[in-house]
Structure formats: C-alpha cells, structure tokens
Amino acid sequence: MPLAFIIGTAGSGKSLFTAAFSEWLRMSKQDVAVVNLDPGALKLPYQPDIDVRNYVDVGDLMEKYNLGPNGALIMAADLIADEIENLTRDIDEAHADIVLVDTPGQMELFAFRASGPYIVNELTKEQKALIYLFDAVFSINPLNYVSNMFLSAAVYNRFFQPQLHVLSKVDLIPKKDAQAIASWSANPRELENAIEQRLEGTKRLFSRNMMQAINKLGLKFLLMPVSSKTNEGMININTTLERILSEGEKYTT
Numbered sequence: 295m296p297l298a299f300i301i302g303t304a305g306s307g308k309s310l311f312t313a314a315f316s317e318w319l320r321m322s323k324q325d326v327a328v329v330n331l332d333p334g335a336l337k338l339p340y341q342p343d344i345d346v347r348n349y350v351d352v353g354d355l356m357e358k359y360n361l362g363p364n365g366a367l368i369m370a371a372d373l374i375a376d377e378i379e380n381l382t383r384d385i386d387e388a389h390a391d392i393v394l395v396d397t398p399g400q401m402e403l404f405a406f407r408a409s410g411p412y413i414v415n416e417l418t419k420e421q422k423a424l425i426y427l428f429d430a431v432f433s434i435n436p437l438n439y440v441s442n443m444f445l446s447a448a449v450y451n452r453f454f455q456p457q458l459h460v461l462s463k464v465d466l467i468p469k470k471d472a473q474a475i476a477s478w479s480a481n482p483r484e485l486e487n488a489i490e491q492r493l494e495g496t497k498r499l500f501s502r503n504m505m506q507a508i509n510k511l512g513l514k515f516l517l518m519p520v521s522s523k524t525n526e527g528m529i530n531i532n533t534t535l536e537r538i539l540s541e542g543e544k545y546t547t
C-alpha cells in the first residue's frame with residue numbers, strides 16, 4: 295500500500311489532481327484511499343477517506359491563540375506531526391492498494407518546515423513517492439520554468455523520496471506549448487534554446503546559470519503533461535508511479 299504525496303506551489307492543482315487521479319484509479323479497478331493533509335482546506339473537490347481536519351482545526355487555533363490565518367496555518371503544520379499515530383492508524387485501517395495524499399496549499403509550510411519530512415517519513419511504514427506539480431500556465435515562460443525546477447530540486451533535497459514531475463492543467467495551454475515545455479525537461483539543449491530566444495539581459499543570464507546549476511546536481515526528470523479536467527496523461531502517471539514503486543529506487547523522474 296504505497297503512499298503518493300501530491301505537492302506543488304499554492305494553486306498548482308494539487309487538490310483537483312488528487313480528485314481526478316483517485317477517480318481514474320477507481321475506474322481502473324484500483325482500491326485507492328485519499329488523505330487530506332491540508333488543515334486549511336475549506337472545500338475539497340473529493341471526499342477524503344482520511345482527513346487531518348478531524349485532528350487539527352485552523353479556526354480553533356486562530357481563536358485559542360489569537361492568531362491570524364497564516365500564523366494558525368504554521369502552527370497547524372507543526373501540530374500535524376503530533377497526529378502521526380492517529381493518521382497512520384486511519385491509513386492502515388483503509389487497507390487500500392494505493393494512498394494519495396493531498397498536501398497543504400502553501401508548499402513551504404509542508405516542504406520547508408521540520409514537520410514535513412518528519413510526516414512523510416513517519417506516516418506509515420509503507421513505500422513513499424512524491425508527485426510534484428508544475429503549473430502549465432506559469433511554466434510557459436522559461437524563467438518561471440527554471441525557477442520551478444529549482445523549487446522541485448529543493449523539495450527533493452528535503453524529502454529524498456522518489457519524485458515524479460507533472461505538468462498540470464495542460465488543457466489551459468496550446469498543445470504546442472505543452473510539448474515545448476515537456477521537451478525542455480527531456481533535453482537541456484531545448485531549454486537553453488528557449489532561454490536564448492525568449493529572454494534577455496539579467497533574466498537570460500540568471501535562467502541559464504540556474505539551469506546549469508540544477509543540471510550539475512544530476513537531477514534529471516521528465517515532465518508528464520496532465521489535465522485534471524480531461525484526464526489526459528493520467529495513464530502515464532499511473533505507469534510511471536507503478537514502475538518507480540516497484541523498483542523502489544531513490545531517484546527522480
């Protein structure tokens with residue numbers, strides 16, 4: 295019963311992807327359990343089987359400790375770590391083939407605080423993988439794309455779990471743009487060409503150097519285009535996820 299954590303910047307499509315991919319898995323006869331790990335979620339596009347909001351209530355924290363919404367979210371992110379045993383029990387009791395975990399809206403609260411890696415490590419003893427979302431609309435610009443590569447490398451460096459990379463919301467951009475972005479991930483030359491053609495001055499220099507720094511880290515990945523509205527690409531995610539989990543290797547793709 296492996297766990298796949300869905301991660302990405304705020305609004306990158308984590309929750310809708312969790313909804314669409316879990317539905318897709320159910321249609322292909324897989325027994326899936328869905329976990330909501332976002333204590334600040336007001337409305338979710340799926341019905342969670344396990345919900346952190348049963349244990350941590352952001353509204354209560356605001357009231358009790360006289361915090362604003364952001365302060366309460368930070369406190370909530372850390373309090374989730376205290377609920378690991380409860381959440382692990384809930385997940386174990388679900389007896390699913392695969393567990394999808396929707397992570398908190400603001401990625402930094404999960405990835406860049408001590409509690410995030412602790413939660414990923416301690417939440418059940420099962421195998422783990424991360425699915426990192428690149429927002430397609432944001433990624434059309436090579437500078438934004440490179441910044442997101444940097445963020446995904448930083449996330450990898452926090453969790454050291456197998457990491458899949460997804461280009462989300464591809465239904466919102468022209469097909470040729472989606473193909474171009476995917477080709478940047480497959481071939482650094484293509485990305486370099488786009489940087490040379492479409493950026494200038496400091497932006498060009500910055501993007502080129504940042505891209506080279508990431509390449510030097512040896513982090514290679516392929517972006518898989520996906521739409522949670524049309525289900526395009528879900529089959530690729532499933533195949534790649536299965537391959538990574540069966541190999542159990544620590545690498546990114």
Ligand SMILES: Nc1nc2c(ncn2[C@@H]2O[C@H](COP(=O)(O)OP(=O)(O)OP(=O)(O)O)[C@@H](O)[C@H]2O)c(=O)[nH]1
Nearest residue numbers: 304305306307308309310311399400463521522523
């Ligand atoms: N067209 C289209 N819209 C999408 C897709 N995925 C997400 N969206 C929209 O993008 C917005 C953000 O999606 P969410 O799934 O809430 O993203 P999130 O990363 O969970 O956001 P937070 O948890 O609030 O940070 C919503 O309006 C979604 O309907 C997609 O594949 N296609």
Ligand SMILES: [Mg+2]
Nearest residue numbers: 308309332399
């Ligand atoms: Mg969300």
